[in-house]
Amino acid sequence: GCTSTAGGTATGSSGPIAKEDLVLVASVINTTNPYFIANIEGAKALSKKLDIPLEIIDSQGSSQTEISKIQAILAQGKKVVMFVNTVASSDTPTIVDAVKRAGGYVSIWWNKPDNFEPWDAGDNFVAFQKHAGVDSGRCNAKAIGDALGGKGNVIMFPGVEDSTTSATRVAGFEAEMRENYPDIKILEKQASNWDPQLANQNSKDLIAKYGDQINGVWSADDGMQLGALQAFDDAGLLNSVKFASDGLYPDTVKLMKEGYGNNAIVGETFHRGYMASAIGLYTAYQAAIGEIVPSELPKDKRDSFFDIKCVTPETLGDYAKYDTDTAAADFVDNLVETGPWDTEPATLVGGGGPEVLPKS
Amino acid sequence: MAGNSRITSTRSVYARRIFMVHKVVAEQVAGGISTTAIRIRESGIERRARFRGLAEPLSLLVALAVLIGVFSLLNERFLTASNLQNVLTQSAIPLIVAVGATLVILLGSIDLSVEGVMGATGMTWILLSANSRGGADLGPWAWVIALGVALVIGVASGLIFTALKVPSFIVTLGMWYVGLGIATMLYGTDLLPRLEDEGLKGWTSRISFGLPNSFWVALLVIGLGIFVLRSTRIGRVTLAIGNSETIVRSAGLPAFRVKVAVFAIAALLSGLGGILATVQLDIGSPTVGSGVLFIVIPAVVIGGTHLGGGKGGILRTVLGVFLLTILNNGLILSGVESSYQSAVTGAILVAAIVFAAWSQRDRLQVAK
Amino acid sequence: MSKIDNEATKIAVPVLIPARGKLPSVKRLGGWHAIGPIVIFLAILVVVAILTPAFIGGGGLAIIASSSAPILLLALGQAMVLNVGSIDLSNAAIGLLGAILLALTLGPVAGLSPLIVLLATTAFGAVNGLILAYAQVPSFALTLGTLGIFQAIALVASGRTTVYVSSNGESVRSLYESGIANVPMTFWMGVLLAVALWVLLRYTRIGRGMTAIGKNESAAIFSAVRTRSLKVLAFALSGFAAGLAGIAIIAQAGSASPTGLGSDLLLPAIAAALIGGTSISGGVVNPLTVIFGALTVALVPIATTAVGIDAQAQSLVYGAVIIAVVALTMSRNKSSIVK
Amino acid sequence: MVAARQIAGGKVNDVTTTPAVLRLDSVSKSFGSNRAVRKVSLNIQSGEVIGLIGENGAGKSTLLKMLSGNYRHDEGTIAVNGREVQFRGPADALRAGIGVVHQEQSLFTNLTIAENIEVNTPMGRGGVNRLGLYNWRRLYADAAQALDLIGSHLNPKTRVSDLSFVDRQMVEIARAIRVSAASHTTPLVILDEPTAILERTETAILEREISKLRDIGSVIFVSHRLDEVMRICDRVVVMRDGELIADRPVDDVTEEELFRLMVGRETHAAVRNRRSIEATSSPIISIHDLTRAGSYADVSIDAYPGRVLAILGTSGSGRESVVRAVFGAEGFDSGSVSIAGYSGHQLSIKRAVDLGVGYVPAERKTEGMVGEMPADQNITLTHPGSAAVGPFELPRRRLSLARMWFEKLDIRPREPLHMLQDFSGGNQQKVVLAKWLNSSNLKALVLDHPLRGLDPGAAETVNAQIRSVCDGGTAIILIPDTIDEALDIADDIVVMRDGRISGVFDLGHDNPATLDLLERML
Numbered sequence A: 001g002c003t004s005t006a007g008g009t010a011t012g013s014s015g016p017i018a019k020e021d022l023v024l025v026a027s028v029i030n031t032t033n034p035y036f037i038a039n040i041e042g043a044k045a046l047s048k049k050l051d052i053p054l055e056i057i058d059s060q061g062s063s064q065t066e067i068s069k070i071q072a073i074l075a076q077g078k079k080v081v082m083f084v085n086t087v088a089s090s091d092t093p094t095i096v097d098a099v100k101r102a103g104g105y106v107s108i109w110w111n112k113p114d115n116f117e118p119w120d121a122g123d124n125f126v127a128f129q130k131h132a133g134v135d136s137g138r139c140n141a142k143a144i145g146d147a148l149g150g151k152g153n154v155i156m157f158p159g160v161e162d163s164t165t166s167a168t169r170v171a172g173f174e175a176e177m178r179e180n181y182p183d184i185k186i187l188e189k190q191a192s193n194w195d196p197q198l199a200n201q202n203s204k205d206l207i208a209k210y211g212d213q214i215n216g217v218w219s220a221d222d223g224m225q226l227g228a229l230q231a232f233d234d235a236g237l238l239n240s241v242k243f244a245s246d247g248l249y250p251d252t253v254k255l256m257k258e259g260y261g262n263n264a265i266v267g268e269t270f271h272r273g274y275m276a277s278a279i280g281l282y283t284a285y286q287a288a289i290g291e292i293v294p295s296e297l298p299k300d301k302r303d304s305f306f307d308i309k310c311v312t313p314e315t316l317g318d319y320a321k322y323d324t325d326t327a328a329a330d331f332v333d334n335l336v337e338t339g340p341w342d343t344e345p346a347t348l349v350g351g352g353g354p355e356v357l358p359k360s
Numbered sequence B: 001m002a003g004n005s006r007i008t009s010t011r012s013v014y015a016r017r018i019f020m021v022h023k024v025v026a027e028q029v030a031g032g033i034s035t036t037a038i039r040i041r042e043s044g045i046e047r048r049a050r051f052r053g054l055a056e057p058l059s060l061l062v063a064l065a066v067l068i069g070v071f072s073l074l075n076e077r078f079l080t081a082s083n084l085q086n087v088l089t090q091s092a093i094p095l096i097v098a099v100g101a102t103l104v105i106l107l108g109s110i111d112l113s114v115e116g117v118m119g120a121t122g123m124t125w126i127l128l129s130a131n132s133r134g135g136a137d138l139g140p141w142a143w144v145i146a147l148g149v150a151l152v153i154g155v156a157s158g159l160i161f162t163a164l165k166v167p168s169f170i171v172t173l174g175m176w177y178v179g180l181g182i183a184t185m186l187y188g189t190d191l192l193p194r195l196e197d198e199g200l201k202g203w204t205s206r207i208s209f210g211l212p213n214s215f216w217v218a219l220l221v222i223g224l225g226i227f228v229l230r231s232t233r234i235g236r237v238t239l240a241i242g243n244s245e246t247i248v249r250s251a252g253l254p255a256f257r258v259k260v261a262v263f264a265i266a267a268l269l270s271g272l273g274g275i276l277a278t279v280q281l282d283i284g285s286p287t288v289g290s291g292v293l294f295i296v297i298p299a300v301v302i303g304g305t306h307l308g309g310g311k312g313g314i315l316r317t318v319l320g321v322f323l324l325t326i327l328n329n330g331l332i333l334s335g336v337e338s339s340y341q342s343a344v345t346g347a348i349l350v351a352a353i354v355f356a357a358w359s360q361r362d363r364l365q366v367a368k
Numbered sequence C: 001m002s003k004i005d006n007e008a009t010k011i012a013v014p015v016l017i018p019a020r021g022k023l024p025s026v027k028r029l030g031g032w033h034a035i036g037p038i039v040i041f042l043a044i045l046v047v048v049a050i051l052t053p054a055f056i057g058g059g060g061l062a063i064i065a066s067s068s069a070p071i072l073l074l075a076l077g078q079a080m081v082l083n084v085g086s087i088d089l090s091n092a093a094i095g096l097l098g099a100i101l102l103a104l105t106l107g108p109v110a111g112l113s114p115l116i117v118l119l120a121t122t123a124f125g126a127v128n129g130l131i132l133a134y135a136q137v138p139s140f141a142l143t144l145g146t147l148g149i150f151q152a153i154a155l156v157a158s159g160r161t162t163v164y165v166s167s168n169g170e171s172v173r174s175l176y177e178s179g180i181a182n183v184p185m186t187f188w189m190g191v192l193l194a195v196a197l198w199v200l201l202r203y204t205r206i207g208r209g210m211t212a213i214g215k216n217e218s219a220a221i222f223s224a225v226r227t228r229s230l231k232v233l234a235f236a237l238s239g240f241a242a243g244l245a246g247i248a249i250i251a252q253a254g255s256a257s258p259t260g261l262g263s264d265l266l267l268p269a270i271a272a273a274l275i276g277g278t279s280i281s282g283g284v285v286n287p288l289t290v291i292f293g294a295l296t297v298a299l300v301p302i303a304t305t306a307v308g309i310d311a312q313a314q315s316l317v318y319g320a321v322i323i324a325v326v327a328l329t330m331s332r333n334k335s336s337i338v339k
Numbered sequence D: 001m002v003a004a005r006q007i008a009g010g011k012v013n014d015v016t017t018t019p020a021v022l023r024l025d026s027v028s029k030s031f032g033s034n035r036a037v038r039k040v041s042l043n044i045q046s047g048e049v050i051g052l053i054g055e056n057g058a059g060k061s062t063l064l065k066m067l068s069g070n071y072r073h074d075e076g077t078i079a080v081n082g083r084e085v086q087f088r089g090p091a092d093a094l095r096a097g098i099g100v101v102h103q104e105q106s107l108f109t110n111l112t113i114a115e116n117i118e119v120n121t122p123m124g125r126g127g128v129n130r131l132g133l134y135n136w137r138r139l140y141a142d143a144a145q146a147l148d149l150i151g152s153h154l155n156p157k158t159r160v161s162d163l164s165f166v167d168r169q170m171v172e173i174a175r176a177i178r179v180s181a182a183s184h185t186t187p188l189v190i191l192d193e194p195t196a197i198l199e200r201t202e203t204a205i206l207e208r209e210i211s212k213l214r215d216i217g218s219v220i221f222v223s224h225r226l227d228e229v230m231r232i233c234d235r236v237v238v239m240r241d242g243e244l245i246a247d248r249p250v251d252d253v254t255e256e257e258l259f260r261l262m263v264g265r266e267t268h269a270a271v272r273n274r275r276s277i278e279a280t281s282s283p284i285i286s287i288h289d290l291t292r293a294g295s296y297a298d299v300s301i302d303a304y305p306g307r308v309l310a311i312l313g314t315s316g317s318g319r320e321s322v323v324r325a326v327f328g329a330e331g332f333d334s335g336s337v338s339i340a341g342y343s344g345h346q347l348s349i350k351r352a353v354d355l356g357v358g359y360v361p362a363e364r365k366t367e368g369m370v371g372e373m374p375a376d377q378n379i380t381l382t383h384p385g386s387a388a389v390g391p392f393e394l395p396r397r398r399l400s401l402a403r404m405w406f407e408k409l410d411i412r413p414r415e416p417l418h419m420l421q422d423f424s425g426g427n428q429q430k431v432v433l434a435k436w437l438n439s440s441n442l443k444a445l446v447l448d449h450p451l452r453g454l455d456p457g458a459a460e461t462v463n464a465q466i467r468s469v470c471d472g473g474t475a476i477i478l479i480p481d482t483i484d485e486a487l488d489i490a491d492d493i494v495v496m497r498d499g500r501i502s503g504v505f506d507l508g509h510d511n512p513a514t515l516d517l518l519e520r521m522l
């Protein structure tokens, strides 16, 4: 006969779970990008701190793989505390549903449908968390705009075209330029799919197209920026072009510090993958052990934007401490002390609901 | 027996008659007719063959010329020396990989493992060279070991394909993941390895004697590839296998060894491409080869090498790579939005193959 | 005609074939390539069950089945195309485009939407087939080209973002949320299609003609088989199956995006078809074993996770297992030469 | 030259003193339970041309494949030049000096003539050095030399795909004799039905060359054309059911005797009563002024029900293209083909079949049958309606239908569920015929070399079947292998030369001499 399906019976359990029964699960999009590797690092640090076993899921860039691997873990009857860096927004409802049926707790990072809110889905979907893309884009735009003295031409490398993360950053960057740097012209956008190699190629083509008209380059993440930097270096243009991007990978830190290419990198927004995973997991963990009751939280604590730090070469020194060997462990120590929303440098700055895109 | 005697005698009458006739024919054919007839036919055949050998590349060249013409009208920077050098740099790695892919396709097989092999080789190479993670700097040995990794993957593909008779499509698809897996495991969880050797940084796009270094490498590989295909046993047997493996076997030719060798060569060239891509990007990444497969295979096909094997060549593939690289570059230079680029490329691919096939359409033709 | 029938029945009795020795039982079941995929799937399953008993107990089977649904649907379409000796590299892109169209249209036209989507995807497939049949170009290159076109259409149609089903999504959603034996309807949809295709191939003139094309197209042409129409039909079926896969995607996710769920199913679906015993050179296919091919392809990544293989090693294991499974299940009886 | 010998219990008593070029002693080979070759013993001397004949499936090719290293023998010994050999593969046989022209043409059509000829030359000895590098100049020279040896003037640089069938066969022979380069011995050249796919006029050239081969080495020659065997060979050996049952000098046997030895019965061929066109009947197929540029021009032919119309011509005469146009398989530029009253410019195969035309192509394996399908499915492939209800097939009815045809045409083995490729050539041909006979509406049957590769016994049964179809009121258009075949079976003969009709004969009134016909062909 017809029954309800997809992995176990629907429980939607609430009520605290004993710590011994818990498993931490961190799901990342791949294990080859520094950001996702940092995700794993943070999860490991928290696992050690809380003394709870950890499982890592590698989605291999595929929604289907992500979902089925998550279900595979849930099916083993474990009570999970989960952090998912979703491959696509549309994966979120399915994952949340599966976790709910298995009586686990999940925090989602970066991508979810705009109309799918934690408070509508019950306590098992503890929180949705991200760094606001619009703010990040604005940060970068300011850095480039100021470095160019408010005049010049810029090219942009968005990520995958249908990615919200990329789209919000693009929107923020464009809005800031439009509003505050009217003399800076955006020459062209070439979606480079978060792929350093493609950004490298696209850079070469745009250099061929615009030559030394290009004064600034923006990339939606540091991976693509590394590809772009190399292309401009090869073309001998590095010294006269300014770069800004999101992520501040440790490699970027090094380049900024060295003053690479006549201080080519002028602005970065800072976040660390280990912070995201640790915050996400810890939020879910608190809900699991009954420390917090999600339904009693204010909405902005369940759909949250974390602080965007705009890093410039001058302020770079302040961030060195987040890349030491013990940085993840230190952060986790602070996190457990101050709670998910108030740990420097990733403090909650507000939110609730989808990001509002600036009007164009 | 008796009842049949009349019949048998008629048969032998016929036989004798036919015998006589044949003598006549044989004499006629032996003298006079044959040699002139053969000579006339032969000269016709040669002319046709020479023309046919040129016709397809010619239409490709025309297509290339048209593209170049259109793009140079759309953007005057298209035809500048710096952009042409840029196009050559971008085509170098696909060219190197495509030489191997052409050999594999001439066998009638396919190699999908390109990106995996590139990742594994590039990662091995950079981790054993001077890089930002420190570790061993083995100098030239890094090249040897990295290409050794590629060779092992290629030989493994070849052996599984030939000995276990698994279709190359699946073997190399699996090897794609395996190569990616090797790269991922080598990469571990540490920082991105960056190239430290200042001499190598940017080497691929540096210009020597008017052309980018990586393009010189590609030229060398193309030259070697053409030589192998034209004038070595491996090359000729590759073509023979593509034509008919049954015949190759019954002729006692080393089908097994040649197939393994071709997969090994292809993997080595992918590996070389992986190292150059790593140099080009200056960073080690398991996905350093991303997107290369989807330039290389269409390039081979557009070049007119048959996926069934046996027909085609490396120079045509070179034209195919140029066509796609120029297309890619030209679309960006003429300001086509990135969303539409895959559609334009796809449409041109379809148009190219339809155009090429149109004249040869025949109701009895089998298109797979 | 009736004269022939009479004669046939008269003769049939005395000429009954003397049994050529007892056939081994595997052969009677249709040979290794018919049961191989089932055996391999079960073998992997047993290994997983032994290593992680909790996984099977916790509805692991239902998870495998539900995550194999889109792969299965695409693999079935692919198998039909492979059967006529071609390949369809665009079917996953068509499926995703179908999902996007469904998400866009479910709101405005409600119940009509799945029909429109299936019609559209079938038409897309048919266009591939028409170009293939009438321009006589190799399918590999052709569908590689149309793949790019469909991807771009998907990107533009979706407005470069995730498209959510605005309303009327319940009935489609229920395909995933309700099911039989704890397995969602999307999977049973695949099973149903497999059975239908199996009947088509085994018991109809159309199926016989398609198989003849795959085995020897020239001979099929000379036997007055409508080779062109049948090839168009094979591609149209691939498009139709892709449309169903699109519906399955919406049923599962409630939304679609050009790089989201379903965007990377092309190669797994081909692998599923081949593991299911389909010959890559045409003429050999059994839709019923393709079901197990799809289940195996879905099982491998789940199994690596369930068994607890290190995340960084999973892609290596996946590749190796796919090769091994095909090596074990492939039908080599067609010819000893594999390309 | 030929030593006297007799067969005694399968053992050959050889009384010559010089070692035989080839000596087989009780050689056997089985495929599973099927004993394809049983205890065959045979001696071949230098400079001898041996004719090997036998029914389809008698084991000839199997025997030869053991000599060429493609199969390994199960029992017995094979000795070459007095030394016992164990071939592990074709390469070993080549080294021993055995060159083969296989039954199926085995040239690489995408490579040059030179490469095809030199393909077996070991590395380091010919145009390929020890490292596998080619010396093209040397390669072409060697190949030209090999071609010279058999009197061919083909350009070694030509690609094989550009050659005609005869020329290809010449290349195969040149390749076979190139084994002398590999072995430094006089070659033994094996020719497995080299003439089967050739027109009779073309075989004349080949026959001359084969006869000349005895100056270079020894030859084993397989053919189903007994007259050919009689002309070319010194000695004939006959195989039946895997056994070697006779070994005679040609001077001691007649064609009739060979036929009886092969088939195990007398020939049943009956002289046909030819009928004239009845005044009332109208043609079923009417070709009018059919023209295709470069192929044929102004061809007009009428085919009447109940009559066999044979078209004679050499390979360039365009007769194949004409009949393929009738079947809708090839297009034409002008003129018309009308079938049973229907006349249209664009004729497709499907339309032709719907109008009641059937076609047995010359290329049986590639065009005539789906080898990997069971025989019964092949039979119903064209007219599935005979075993179907609507779109659904009825496997039982299909099987009983197939059984009926197996019985009627004496197709052996009587196993319609076996893959068609596993039947012998003659039986495959009968299945292909059955495919068309299975139509309820067969008005005309076009037969392109229907007897190609069939042994004389099988040829008789197929011929008998063609006659009975014809007697049933079907028009037959036949492209025969030989003039003989045409005179044997046809009611009308049309001769074509260079794409034009050069002669029309109604055998009811006319009685053309063979030479007469031949003259019009050449």
Ligand SMILES: Nc1ncnc2c1ncn2[C@@H]1O[C@H](COP(=O)(O)OP(=O)(O)OP(=O)(O)O)[C@@H](O)[C@H]1O
Binding pocket: D031, D034, D035, D036, D037, D054, D055, D056, D057, D058, D059, D060, D061, D062, D063, D103, D424, D425, D426, D455
């Ligand atoms: N590859 C094979 N596998 C199994 N049986 C085979 C194979 N090849 C040949 N045979 C068997 O060997 C027997 C002899 O076949 P062979 O091909 O030698 O006949 P033949 O004399 O060459 O016939 P033909 O005149 O038609 O060429 C056949 O009856 C067949 O059953």
Ligand SMILES: Nc1ncnc2c1ncn2[C@@H]1O[C@H](COP(=O)(O)OP(=O)(O)OP(=O)(O)O)[C@@H](O)[C@H]1O
Binding pocket: D056, D057, D061, D103, D421, D422, D423, D424, D425, D426, D452, D453, D454
């Ligand atoms: N793979 C196979 N398995 C079993 N029997 C086979 C196989 N291949 C061939 N045979 C057998 O070999 C015999 C002869 O086959 P062969 O291919 O030589 O046909 P043939 O009679 O020579 O055809 P043709 O006269 O057209 O050349 C047949 O009786 C057939 O049953």
Ligand SMILES: [Mg+2]
Binding pocket: D060, D061, D062, D103, D192
């Ligand atoms: Mg034979």
Ligand SMILES: [Mg+2]
Binding pocket: D056, D103, D193, D425, D453
């Ligand atoms: Mg034969």
